Amino acid sequence: MDWKSDIDAAAARIEGHVVRTPLLDVNGPGLHSPVQLKLEQMQHTGSFKARGAFNTLLGEPVPDAGLVAASGGNHGAAVAHAAHRLGHAAHIFVPEMAGASKIALIRATGAELTVVPGDYANALHLAQEYEARTGAKQIHAYDAPATVAGQGTCMREWEAQGLAADTVLIAVGGGGLIAGALAWLAGRRKVVAVEPETSCALHAALAAGEPTDVEVSGVAANALGARRIGSICLDLAQRHLGASVLVSDDAISSAQRTLWRNNRQLVEPAGATALAALMSGAYRPEAGETVAVLVCGGNIAPDPFPE
Structure with a gap:
């Protein structure tokens, strides 16, 4: 499959229908140098x-x-x-x-x-x-070529905005977003999958060598709670993924609070999961390694401004 052509075509197709989401450089606990965030919680309906x-x-x-x-x-x-x-x-x-x-x-x-x-x-x-x-x-949430190509436009857009990091951390549920990133990058940058300890379908599949059912629970389960990873994601991860790490609910909640307190970014637990890997030490960059984080969603519960 020619993922690059599919993602290029997807970008042309959806132009004018989606938001070109902004970037933000942040410092904070566990961040040894500025980390660039891509704020996909600012996309239509609050996610990528x-x-x-x-x-x-x-x-x-x-x-x-x-x-x-x-x-x-x-x-x-x-x-x-x-x-x-x-x-x-x-x-x-x-x-x-x-x-x-x-x-x-x-x-x-x-x-x-x-x-x-x-x-x-x-x-x-x-x-x-x-x-x-x-x-x-x-319309499958993550395990369909058109879905993956559409999500791949996020990484394509980020590179066009000047992404300079060696490594990108991405939260994983069913795997559509990270599959799109892996398909676009095809090994040109290191991609790290971050999952909650209690909802880790990709981590389990990588260990088993095939998709396997997992139990799902925890603070991010309503966004990252797929029982089984998508087959497209697993195939791309087996070929291109740099690392897979797990984070606790406490680490996710801490990252969520930090994004609000330090940067006034209101995100749901899934949106803070990738940053939690850096803040908690679940992922430790090598000396000189530059890291970026994809913030994937902002639909928090309860709604801070209900009708």
Whole structure:
């Protein structure tokens, strides 16, 4: 697969539909030199997910039955937003653990919404049943080429903005974002996967040599709570990933507070997970190694400004 061409095409396709998100250089505890952040929580609907959603909807035909997606929250909001902007009907399935603020965000788009018990895997099962019953087009949250190519535009954009770091830290749930980064970079920079200790599908798959189911829980589970890593992500990670590290819930919450207190950046736990690896020492750069961090989402719970 020619990922570079696919990501270039995705960037051209979604231009004007997504935000060119800004960068921020930060210092703080555990950061031995300034670290550049890319602020994808400033993307439409509060996460990078709009990139993959728009790339899929603009690049593939949409049936009369519309769209269906399963999501921990952020993907569903992005698909619902893109569908609304482009004039398509959408039905989003989310687990209760998505939380009130993400559920409200999806409802605000006008999409049809079904909230289901349990976690993301339960929502995906029902979304697949809906797809089979209605003929709606399934927009997978992470394990589809169009989704991965769309997410790859984030790293492409960052390099065009002058990314100078040797190493980029990226939080992982199902693997769409890091897969896009790995596909674009193809080993030109070191990429480090960061996962919560209690939701670590990629880490487990790398150890097993194949996708394997894991239990998911913890403060970031509503965004990083995939039970099984995507096959596209695992393939790219086995070829190009520099390192895989795990962080505790306490480390994630500490990084989340630090981003607010020191930089007035309000992010959800998933958005602080990659930075937590630096602050906690889960990832220790070599002498002279420059590091950058992708901040992936800002849909915190509870909503600080509810309706």
